[in-house]
Amino acid sequence: MPGEIMGRHDFHAAHACSPGSDYMIDRDPSTADERSERVRTLEHKGTPASIRTLTIRDVARLAGVSPITVSRVINHPELVMERTRDAVRLVIDQTGYVPNMLAGALSSARSRLVAAIVPSVTNLIFLETVQALTDRLRGAGYQTFFGFSGYPGTREDELILAALSRRPDGIFLTGVRHARKTRERLLAARVPIVETWDLTKAPLDMLVGFSHERVGAVVATRLLQLGYKRFYVVTADDERALRRRRAFESTLRRHGITDVQAVEVPAPSTFALGREAMAHLLSTGFHSGVIFCSSDTLAHGVLTEAQSRRLAVPGRVSIVGFGDLEYAAHTAPALSTVRIDRVGIGVRAADALLASMSGEPARDKVIDLGFEFVERGTTCQQ
Amino acid sequence: MPGEIMGRHDFHAAHACSPGSDYMIDRDPSTADERSERVRTLEHKGTPASIRTLTIRDVARLAGVSPITVSRVINHPELVMERTRDAVRLVIDQTGYVPNMLAGALSSARSRLVAAIVPSVTNLIFLETVQALTDRLRGAGYQTFFGFSGYPGTREDELILAALSRRPDGIFLTGVRHARKTRERLLAARVPIVETWDLTKAPLDMLVGFSHERVGAVVATRLLQLGYKRFYVVTADDERALRRRRAFESTLRRHGITDVQAVEVPAPSTFALGREAMAHLLSTGFHSGVIFCSSDTLAHGVLTEAQSRRLAVPGRVSIVGFGDLEYAAHTAPALSTVRIDRVGIGVRAADALLASMSGEPARDKVIDLGFEFVERGTTCQQ
DNA sequence: CTGAAAGCGCTAACAC
DNA sequence: GTGTTAGCGCTTTCAG
Numbered sequence A, B: 001m002p003g004e005i006m007g008r009h010d011f012h013a014a015h016a017c018s019p020g021s022d023y024m025i026d027r028d029p030s031t032a033d034e035r036s037e038r039v040r041t042l043e044h045k046g047t048p049a050s051i052r053t054l055t056i057r058d059v060a061r062l063a064g065v066s067p068i069t070v071s072r073v074i075n076h077p078e079l080v081m082e083r084t085r086d087a088v089r090l091v092i093d094q095t096g097y098v099p100n101m102l103a104g105a106l107s108s109a110r111s112r113l114v115a116a117i118v119p120s121v122t123n124l125i126f127l128e129t130v131q132a133l134t135d136r137l138r139g140a141g142y143q144t145f146f147g148f149s150g151y152p153g154t155r156e157d158e159l160i161l162a163a164l165s166r167r168p169d170g171i172f173l174t175g176v177r178h179a180r181k182t183r184e185r186l187l188a189a190r191v192p193i194v195e196t197w198d199l200t201k202a203p204l205d206m207l208v209g210f211s212h213e214r215v216g217a218v219v220a221t222r223l224l225q226l227g228y229k230r231f232y233v234v235t236a237d238d239e240r241a242l243r244r245r246r247a248f249e250s251t252l253r254r255h256g257i258t259d260v261q262a263v264e265v266p267a268p269s270t271f272a273l274g275r276e277a278m279a280h281l282l283s284t285g286f287h288s289g290v291i292f293c294s295s296d297t298l299a300h301g302v303l304t305e306a307q308s309r310r311l312a313v314p315g316r317v318s319i320v321g322f323g324d325l326e327y328a329a330h331t332a333p334a335l336s337t338v339r340i341d342r343v344g345i346g347v348r349a350a351d352a353l354l355a356s357m358s359g360e361p362a363r364d365k366v367i368d369l370g371f372e373f374v375e376r377g378t379t380c381q382q
Numbered sequence C: 001c002t003g004a005a006a007g008c009g010c011t012a013a014c015a016c
Numbered sequence D: 001g002t003g004t005t006a007g008c009g010c011t012t013t014c015a016g
Helices: A002-006 A032-041 A056-063 A067-075 A082-095 A101-108 A124-139 A156-164 A180-188 A212-226 A239-254 A271-283 A296-308 A326-331 A342-357 B002-006 B032-041 B056-063 B067-075 B082-095 B101-108 B124-139 B156-164 B180-188 B212-226 B239-254 B271-283 B296-308 B326-331 B342-357
Strands: A113-118 A143-148 A170-174 A193-196 A206-209 A231-236 A261-265 A289-293 A317-320 A335-339 A366-368 A372-374 B113-118 B143-148 B170-174 B193-196 B206-209 B231-236 B261-265 B289-293 B317-320 B335-339 B366-368 B372-374
Touching (some): A056 A067, A101 B101, A113 A124, A124 B143, A143 B124, A193 A342, A212 A239, A212 A372, A231 A239, A271 B326, A296 A317, A296 A335, A296 B326, A326 B271, A326 B326, B056 B067, B056 B082, B113 B156, B124 B342, B156 B180, B193 B342, B212 B289, B212 B372, B261 B271, B271 B289, B289 B296
Parallel strands (some): A113 A143, A231 A261, A317 A335, B113 B170, B206 B366, B231 B261, B231 B289
Antiparallel strands (some): B335 B372
16 A cells, blocks of 8 residues: 555655655656565664654665665756656655755765854844845855854854854855954865955955945045034944044044044944934034044934934034945935945855855955945035 | 974964974873874875864874764863863864864754744844844854745745755744645754744744734724824735734724725835835825834835925824834834834744753743834824 | 765764 | 764765
């Protein structure tokens, strides 16, 4: 009785299909008795097949082929005759067999996994990059898994170790500053790496980013050009933000402006911190000027506080953010900002990794995507 | 010469430490010659150790113990004598050995991986849940990896298959509606599962959510109570959103209100779609009333459009969103919304999974976290 | 085009 | 407390 022979309900309790036809694979010339025997062999170390996860051998037996053929049907179907392929696929469908990629990866030394280290999911600025990256990689058959480095007490080295222990085929990093030990580990792993969101002269491998120094300098230069006289900074206590600030200030200094008041707030930036920072500026003598903020979120808070104090924007206060977040543009049309190609970073990084993982000799090891100063309501009226 | 004996630079090119002392592990009573021999044994199938990733056996040899002892030092250090432990750890440190969890997982049938299927990273409403989930799981030694189901053309079944093929120890799902085949696969995997963000009478396993029907009903009831007479709906074309809408409308119907105009927009919700929806309402005769939107994002767009048309809020228009996004609260203080315990869902789901993965008999298979109608500027003045 | 043999790197189970 | 043996489930050779 075919149903019994195949132990259908043992393999996959919820599976239902009309009896008889399902397993009548024409490639399999064995008698019912032989197949019945095969099913008995599915018993394994005393564990009946019914409560064991199916393996490639189970599928192979049921399809009357060898395990390697099943493996080929899954990974290189073009190497297998159509007849055989269909037979195997039928069994896979009907048993609900799920390949074990842990075993596959171990055996082939290819995990089809890419590790992405990003500061946080909740920081909106990285969202589209993450999405673009995952999308693109998935299209090429890779899964992306994340490590979040932005929480206090999360050491990058630990994350990298955790990531490497899954033997990813590629690594995406946010930032270019890593502890020496981390760099060593990364290099020792001999895995394609793409650092992003910054530039450096000594990348670990590939690099897709933009210059934070140049951001600070460009914003300062442009604001001077627009005629602003009084400059302020509201910045999160974040490595890259501080480098933007430093470049901003030193550019101004080169133009004789040395009294740039700065408010530093703890990372991560929030709307509330922006409000507080503005309140602080006002309480310490702010009268008018342009405020360079380290993120749109902070800028949004600054703007809101300014408006709630009835300061004319941009008459009295002009505000520059960073990141060009969608929501900020909708919310605060009077906010200037620095636009980063967030999607581009994800796409380029994915492409770089994919090329490298497939053994291509990388053409551009370093891609500078630049940025754009988006002026909204920063005509100087002061 | 010790440096040569240990082939330091072969193991870990960037590693630098004073020669001699490093590998002088007192547990290892072998002579220099013997160790030199061991290093030669690291050559493996013609591949010199120097360009091979270190394995547990390499560490074992260098520490003068057996592989299983190294394994224990890593996974169950309490089972190993302190002396031995230190010796092994020293070698691990100095060689930069990174355990291969692929192999470990295969062997122990525990991947220490949790798969999370969420609609998207870019949908702000899931962010905190995702963060809370990952945080909590990481604290317990689990890594979380994501599948994003929200993109058009992404079939949940494929994601589940991809996830299961990594043999996760637990699964986090967003939503309770799954294709029959998906349910079967999930059940067949015999893995702890927690469905979230909804309720159902037939959960696959564990469940942490709230009732979308009740959301619609509660909002409708409360708005009636406040005295509103004219009701509108702006909703994304999303399964759960549509169920909230249906409940909203049928509650109103029970109170004799049958003319609820609805604007349906394609998912995912955006600010721009909200504006368009409001424009559409206005062009089709909207005069005044309360608008129930399927998300804060949409509501924000609706609000902005209304304000740009100089409609008094809440005098002429009152708007109810969904989700209680931070940014919306800051941006649109006149927006009522439905607050979901987004962090709570992540935390409870993580706890449920952790309990189940550690073999505890779950106490609460189903947790209804409820929700809260947050009224901001919905005093009826119409 | 298909198969047999031999591991991938680790750990469970059982000795000692 | 530590070691030995025997796989986990798959894929890479290399035969045929």
